[in-house]
Amino acid sequence: MIVPVRFASRPSPGSPHILGFFPVDQTNEQALELLQERLTHRFRNRELLERALTHPSLLQDHPELTESNQRLEFLGDAVLQFVLTQELFARFPDEREGQLSKRRSVLTRGSFLAGLARRIGIPAALRLGMSEETTGGREKAAALEDAFEALMGALYLDTDQATTRTIILSLFGDLGASMPSAEADSYSAHENPKGLLQERIQPQHGNGALHYEILAVTGEDHNRQYEVAVLLRGERLGTGTGSSKKTAETAAARMALAELDRRATPAS
Numbered sequence: 001m002i003v004p005v006r007f008a009s010r011p012s013p014g015s016p017h018i019l020g021f022f023p024v025d026q027t028n029e030q031a032l033e034l035l036q037e038r039l040t041h042r043f044r045n046r047e048l049l050e051r052a053l054t055h056p057s058l059l060q061d062h063p064e065l066t067e068s069n070q071r072l073e074f075l076g077d078a079v080l081q082f083v084l085t086q087e088l089f090a091r092f093p094d095e096r097e098g099q100l101s102k103r104r105s106v107l108t109r110g111s112f113l114a115g116l117a118r119r120i121g122i123p124a125a126l127r128l129g130m131s132e133e134t135t136g137g138r139e140k141a142a143a144l145e146d147a148f149e150a151l152m153g154a155l156y157l158d159t160d161q162a163t164t165r166t167i168i169l170s171l172f173g174d175l176g177a178s179m180p181s182a183e184a185d186s187y188s189a190h191e192n193p194k195g196l197l198q199e200r201i202q203p204q205h206g207n208g209a210l211h212y213e214i215l216a217v218t219g220e221d222h223n224r225q226y227e228v229a230v231l232l233r234g235e236r237l238g239t240g241t242g243s244s245k246k247t248a249e250t251a252a253a254r255m256a257l258a259e260l261d262r263r264a265t266p267a268s
Contacts, residue, residue, distance in 0.1 A: 031124035038120040039151075041167060043158050048072075050127065052154035053147055055137065056222040057129030068221060069150035076153030080108060083168045084175070091175055097207060098199055105195040107172065110145040110246070116171055117144035122151070129222065142244070193253035200260060201232060209233050212249045228252045 032049065036042050043049040056068040084107055088100050095103075106112065117123070123138040126147060137143050156164045169175075201209055209232055216227040228248035229239045237259050240251025 028125065028127075031121060035121045035125045039155070039167060040170065041155060041159065041163070043154070045158050048154040048158050049151075052076075052150040053122070053125050054127045055129065055132055055143055055147070056224075057132035057137065058127050059129070060131070060220070060222040061129040069147060070221070072150035072153035072157075073146045074153070075156065076149035076151065077108075079152050079156045079164060080149060080168065083165050084108065084172070086165075087169060087175060098202060101198060102195060103175070105192050107175065109192070110141055113148045114141040114144040117148040120171070122147050142247075146244070193250055193257055197230070197253045197256055197260075200257070205233065212252065214245065214248075215239065230256045232256075 032053075036049070051067060052069050052072050054065070054068050056070060059065050059068055081104070084104050085100075088103050092100060092103070122144055126138055126143065128137045128143075132140075132143070152164070152168060155167060159167075198210060211231045213229050213231060214226060215229050217224060218227075219225045224243060225241060226243070226245050226248040227239065227241045228245065228251075229236050230249070230252040231237065238252045238255030238257075240248045240253070240255055242248035242251055
């Protein structure tokens with residue numbers, strides 16, 4: 001059973017946790033200890049660890065807090081992409097770019113990252129606002145995916161590239177075995193519209209033809225909405241909205257696939 005995190009009302013003068021972050025209680029302290037143990041790394045900068053686990057909803061309840069895990073999530077996403085791309089490139093020397101992109105897409109899929117987050121104990125260590133806590137936020141795949149990426153970003157800042165790479169690859173394990181063959185061979189538009197769109201565009205237009213562009217970002221930090229367009233050499237194929245840039249891009253890719261299907265259907 002996961003016990004909700006309880007926060008002190010305000011950090012006392014001289015508290016070791018600064019920059020607007022509350023000290024954690026004994027329950028959360030145990031969760032953080034277990035998380036670091038499973039990560040095989042003890043953070044030198046404790047504030048990075050706590051920030052990586054701070055959901056945006058907590059800022060809604062405590063406006064005196066300075067930052068959630070969103071910036072670290074942005075960094076961690078890039079770190080994961082780089083480490084996995086480099087490893088897949090070396091591990092599968094005979095595969096073409098499209099095949100490698102498929103593998104990376106599966107390994108960075110939200111549901112897969114959420115599973116890794118559960119494995120290392122992120123749910124118990126999350127710092128949530130009351131509204132998110134009461135609606136089951138600790139088990140929401142999107143929150144776990146975001147926290148896992150943020151944790152990888154925090155790890156990168158707390159260590160170095162080589163250490164980060166070693167830990168990430170140990171978490172993912174054998175990259176071939178991590179990806180069930182059935183999942184690797186099945187890329188429906190529902191599961192991976194961005195990957196499928198890339199597959200359809202690449203043979204005729206090349207790898208760099210698609211571009212995702214943020215059109216608008218609205219809402220408060222805890223309730224952001226993104227609007228994204230996907231363009232093919234400057235031509236807009238589709239738009240999408242979502243609570244994160246990733247989900248908006250996925251929705252835009254899905255619309256673009258529908259548009260390509262429409263164009264490919266002969267007029268009656």
